[in-house]
Amino acid sequence: MNRPATEFKERIQRALDDPQIRTNFRRAMDGLMAKRAAMFPDADELEQLRDLGAAVRRNALARLPGLLEKLEANCQRNGIIVHWAESVAEANAIVLDIVRKHGGKSVIKGKSMVSEEMELNHHLEAHGIEALESDLGEYIVQLAGETPSHIIMPAIHKNTRQIAELFVEKLDGVEFTEDAEALTAIARGLLRRKFLDADVGLSGVNFAVAETGTLCLIENEGNGRLTTTAPDVHVAVTGIEKVVETLDDITPLLSLLPRSATGQGITTYVNMISGPRKQGERDGPREVHLVLLDNGRTTSYVDPELRTTLQCIRCGACMNHCPVYARIGGHAYGTVYPGPIGEILSPQLLGCDEAGALPGASTLCGACGEVCPVRIPIPKMLVRLRREAVTRDAASPVKDAGAQRSTSEALIWKAWARIHAVPGLYSLVTRTASAFKKMPVVGPLKAWSSVRTPPRVAGRTLHQRMAARGSTK
Amino acid sequence: MSARDNILARLRVAPGSGATPGVRDFGVIEALEWTPAERAERLVRLLRSVNTEVHETTQATWPGLLRELCVAKGVGRLCLAPVTPVGAAASEALAGSGVATLAYDRDIEAWREELFFEVDAGLTAVTAGIAETGSLFVVPTPDEPRLLSLVPPVHFAVLSRAVIANTLLEVLRAQGYGATMPTNVLLISGPSKTADIEQTLVYGVHGPNQLVVLLTD
Numbered sequence: 001m002n003r004p005a006t007e008f009k010e011r012i013q014r015a016l017d018d019p020q021i022r023t024n025f026r027r028a029m030d031g032l033m034a035k036r037a038a039m040f041p042d043a044d045e046l047e048q049l050r051d052l053g054a055a056v057r058r059n060a061l062a063r064l065p066g067l068l069e070k071l072e073a074n075c076q077r078n079g080i081i082v083h084w085a086e087s088v089a090e091a092n093a094i095v096l097d098i099v100r101k102h103g104g105k106s107v108i109k110g111k112s113m114v115s116e117e118m119e120l121n122h123h124l125e126a127h128g129i130e131a132l133e134s135d136l137g138e139y140i141v142q143l144a145g146e147t148p149s150h151i152i153m154p155a156i157h158k159n160t161r162q163i164a165e166l167f168v169e170k171l172d173g174v175e176f177t178e179d180a181e182a183l184t185a186i187a188r189g190l191l192r193r194k195f196l197d198a199d200v201g202l203s204g205v206n207f208a209v210a211e212t213g214t215l216c217l218i219e220n221e222g223n224g225r226l227t228t229t230a231p232d233v234h235v236a237v238t239g240i241e242k243v244v245e246t247l248d249d250i251t252p253l254l255s256l257l258p259r260s261a262t263g264q265g266i267t268t269y270v271n272m273i274s275g276p277r278k279q280g281e282r283d284g285p286r287e288v289h290l291v292l293l294d295n296g297r298t299t300s301y302v303d304p305e306l307r308t309t310l311q312c313i314r315c316g317a318c319m320n321h322c323p324v325y326a327r328i329g330g331h332a333y334g335t336v337y338p339g340p341i342g343e344i345l346s347p348q349l350l351g352c353d354e355a356g357a358l359p360g361a362s363t364l365c366g367a368c369g370e371v372c373p374v375r376i377p378i379p380k381m382l383v384r385l386r387r388e389a390v391t392r393d394a395a396s397p398v399k400d401a402g403a404q405r406s407t408s409e410a411l412i413w414k415a416w417a418r419i420h421a422v423p424g425l426y427s428l429v430t431r432t433a434s435a436f437k438k439m440p441v442v443g444p445l446k447a448w449s450s451v452r453t454p455p456r457v458a459g460r461t462l463h464q465r466m467a468a469r470g471s472t473k
Numbered sequence: 474m475s476a477r478d479n480i481l482a483r484l485r486v487a488p489g490s491g492a493t494p495g496v497r498d499f500g501v502i503e504a505l506e507w508t509p510a511e512r513a514e515r516l517v518r519l520l521r522s523v524n525t526e527v528h529e530t531t532q533a534t535w536p537g538l539l540r541e542l543c544v545a546k547g548v549g550r551l552c553l554a555p556v557t558p559v560g561a562a563a564s565e566a567l568a569g570s571g572v573a574t575l576a577y578d579r580d581i582e583a584w585r586e587e588l589f590f591e592v593d594a595g596l597t598a599v600t601a602g603i604a605e606t607g608s609l610f611v612v613p614t615p616d617e618p619r620l621l622s623l624v625p626p627v628h629f630a631v632l633s634r635a636v637i638a639n640t641l642l643e644v645l646r647a648q649g650y651g652a653t654m655p656t657n658v659l660l661i662s663g664p665s666k667t668a669d670i671e672q673t674l675v676y677g678v679h680g681p682n683q684l685v686v687l688l689t690d
């Protein structure tokens with residue numbers, strides 16, 4: 001095991017040993033699964049909607065280069081300044097440059113997973129710029145000096161008491177209260193002023209419409225609308241895959257996303273932005289920037305199977321339904337995107353050296369693939385990426401393919417294949433095994449059997465029994 | 474080569490890129506159809522399910538109702554657009570009620586503090602309703618700017634039953650935006666809310682904590 005894989009295992013163990021984490025996630029995931037199910041009472045309609053959702057995303061990806069150019073042209077026509085970044089470093093430099101040109105002191109942020117991918121807050125803070133999260137969940141996570149543990153509900157790993165204690169510890173003059181309403185009011189009061197004073201508002205994008213040059217953002221709190229409306233400058237950061245072709249494409253994705261994510265029919269706000277403040281308009285930013293980030297996406301795009309990962313609309317349903325995620329929580333993965341989508345996306349973004357062990361954290365039960373609103377074949381991808389992780393192949397589109405290869409494991413499988421290919425050898429091995437009567441509890445089998453009853457080896461092999469019945473020669 | 478050229482070049486050489494557009498069958502959404510009465514009933518039910526106050530009223534009586542509601546809620550200052558039919562009717566009804574009306578007739582820079590801390594409510598018209606999701610389709614204008622429906626703690630929205638459509642798809646197609654969208658288009662489905670503290674639902678975060686819909690004939 002390489003270092004990242006060992007650390008992954010250690011984080012999993014720590015999470016499993018923490019009853020609080022297990023309780024917090026179990027409760028939240030059970031609730032989310034039930035709410036989603038209640039929102040899709042008609043199974044046929046759901047399947048048709050998923051077909052349409054998948055078709056919308058596949059169409060967009062099939063025509064991605066052309067649609068990106070169209071998006072750029074229409075955004076520019078609308079007055080939006082478009083930037084392209086191949087890497088996280090480039091994207092951070094672009095944002096820093098914009099902030100510096102406009103006061104350069106403070107940025108208020110709406111929720112954006114791409115900005116997490118960029119570690120933008122660190123980058124800005126390292127250059128003396130305050131970057132403040134305004135989504136309540138993100139605000140809590142930022143106060144705690146942590147990262148989101150879920151892509152939709154960043155602070156899901158904390159319960160009310162933990163949040164109450166955090167507020168008392170980090171915020172001036174706050175008294176301990178476990179009343180969620182009171183805690184929300186505290187955050188609202190503190191952030192209100194920040195919306196007024198921030199130089200720049202930074203947000204993500206849920207869908208970018210190529211035909212109109214429109215950025216769609218969905219949210220419940222209103223912080224996203226404030227972030228994109230109150231400051232003088234709005235910067236939206238997004239992965240290049242978020243584009244869709246037409247305005248028509250928005251309705252099916254909107255119909256699927258909130259229901260799959262949190263079991264809501266729709267989010268409180270859907271905010272469609274098609275440009276900065278125009279002549280005569282009284283508010284809205286005077287400048288709108290769109291940063292299109294690649295960061296490994298074009299590499300995935302080249303491979304038809306890996307490309308399906310880019311269909312993702314970041315609803316989080318796959319993690320809500322994942323038996324592994326529900327037990328270890330989001331932080332154990334150690335990556336920006338946790339759960340099943342993270343297991344297939346992270347090796348592609350970071351390479352198999354860094355994240356090649358992640359696809360192993362799955363039972364391959366298939367729940368993620370069944371709920372994915374845009375029909376990403378996640379289980380199939382998990383298997384593919386497990387193979388990539390242990391197969392050295394310079395031509396592989398996945399970075400550091402083969403980095404998780406272990407010589408002993410490879411030898412074991414080689415022997416396994418050999419034993420099954422040679423009848424005499426097979427019979428020798430099975431007969432020897434049955435003579436032992438017990439599984440040898442060494443190595444990985446020891447850990448495995450520490451919490452399970454090891455199976456007993458049959459006294460006679462199947463071949464021997466069949467021979468005794470005279471049905472085989 | 475620029476980042477843009479590199480990204481586009483990498484995408485272009487990929488097998489299957491630039492393929493013929495896939496067929497998207499919107500039938501499952503187009504099939505969502507209700508009678509006008511059902512649409513109104515559904516919209517009202519869904520809006521109420523997320524803590525929206527909905528009042529079924531008429532073209533003739535809503536301004537009077539607005540006056541009563543403002544007084545009852547203790548609204549001291551209501552921001553509206555006096556030049557629009559909705560704003561004009563409201564201004565007239567509120568005259569002498571003790572509720573002060575003011576127009577959003579300056580750039581935000583000129584009165585940021587005031588809007589954020591001294592306005593109790595905002596009033597806007599609603600372009601269309603969406604029965605499927607219980608949403609208000611709101612298009613901010615120079616008279617009813619973007620922050621009007623967002624910053625004051627109470628948002629009054631006037632919607633006519635006649636413009637309740639089945640789905641967002643239907644509304645967007647009917648608006649016929651073509652390639653040119655207004656600067657900002659919003660769907661509003663309830664007062665602002667969060668469930669980020671242990672999934673406990675709390676209304677009124679950064680946006681209004683009350684959404685009051687006056688549904689007219």
Ligand code: SF4
Nearest residue numbers: 312313315316318372
């Ligand atoms: S992979 Fe599918 S289920 Fe998971 S976040 Fe993406 S769209 Fe949602």
